[in-house]
Amino acid sequence: MADVKDGTGIKAGTALQPDSFAALGAWLASELGAERVAIVEAALLAGGAVQQNWRLDVEVTGGARAGKHVWVLRTDAAASLDVSLDRLSEFRCIEAAHRAGVKVAEPIAASGDGGLIGRPFAVQALVAGTAQGRRIVRDPKLSEFGDSLARELGRELARIHSVRPTAGVLSFLPVPVTNPSRREVAQMRKGLDGASEARPALEYVLSWLDQNAPEPAAITLVHGDFRTGNYMVDGGRLTAVLDWEFCHWGDPREDLGWFIARCWRFGNDDKVAGGIAKLASLLEGYNEIADIKVAASELAYFEVLAASRWAAISLLQGDRFIKGGERSLELALTGLMPPEMEWDALDIIDRLMAKGRVT
Amino acid sequence: MSEHRRLGAEALLDLVAEAFKAEIAPALPADKRYLAAMIGNALDIARREMAVEEEALGFQLLDHFFDDGDGTMQELSRAIRSGEVNDKTNPDLRARLKAHLANELKVRNPRFLGGRGVKG
Known part of the structure; x- marks a missing residue:
């Protein structure tokens, strides 16, 4: 909105x-x-x-x-x-x-x-406030409200994840029958198969994600695009979570990984939680409400998943111009972005492998 | 701003980008600022791309996995997905991929590399 x-x-x-x-x-x-x-x-x-x-x-x-x-x-x-x-x-x-x-x-x-x-x-x-990511992360008062806003967002995310695929609840959304992260990888590979450009680095990251997918503690509702830019803020307080078009059943940690991915910090790289606060604040709010607690150490995998997902989406956005004939400069420039997310994903994998935490 | 030895496409794009950013963009109304920033960005990317041979950058990566001059990005991607090329068969695989990404980013977004402590 x-x-x-x-x-x-x-x-x-x-x-x-x-x-x-x-x-x-x-x-x-x-x-x-x-x-x-x-x-x-x-x-x-x-x-x-x-x-x-x-x-x-x-x-x-x-x-x-x-x-x-x-x-x-x-x-x-x-x-x-x-x-x-x-x-x-x-x-x-x-x-x-x-x-x-x-x-x-x-x-x-x-x-x-x-x-x-x-x-x-x-x-x-109608909800008051702004959803513009750049405006929020550059707000001169961010140091005053950033941590409390991140805690608030953590609590909201936990409430979203309290929705479970029980009988009659959003039954039009398919419940994953395999590991939900591997399902994401399969969907991305399918998208890449029809893309105009082959991306070896992204293929490497997807293979790594496939081999290292953790089992979820529960399948929950996943917002699918929970990030700075997709919530409204008014006077430093959250007024609404927006843009639910990527909602699905999956691993709740996927939303946390997406929120903290470097590509959604709008340049405020040291503020891991969406460019607004430290990760601890987001998790503090989340774990206050969530029945399945999440530790920071669980999220590196989901940051890699987030980076690869945005890389794959960017590529397909570019194809809307290249193959779909939509004459949009914004789509064309988005289509040039995959190397940025691929770089970040490989950086995290480098770090994890150096620590010997993954294969 | 770059120095040019001939009055060709690269020099003209350089001048167009400079004039656009210095004189046109600031005169535009607020609702056109985002579009103006995108145009400035696109002109810069096009100018940098003309200064390098992108295909040659691709071969720098491909030549490590295929015989000289053979192989495509599609083939390398398939080999990685199938597991034929992996960290064990090519222990420097990630480093090679990152070197290729760095080459792409020098054209598409050199500031990104600067922000990650890599010389653009």
């Missing part, structure tokens, strides 16, 4: 046009059990090249949500990665997290039907 402070007017060619307000309002009323939902104003928010984010000012008459509200409508991405969930499935994951007590933008309603506004979409409550 983009920073909500940058609203602009409605442009031609965007998904939501004034003539779709009435249909959208009627659909929302029926979903929410209200007499009427009037869309008073809609503004396209900045920062949505792939998907659109709209601020909706609404007035609800009747039902449990009667009153004035500000919501955000997100459309489905026109083009996304194979492993990402559609907007409706993502919404179901957000609902499950919300029930588990995770701080998310309150889920209001979602539609997998493209008929209403031309694309599937989800509506959530």
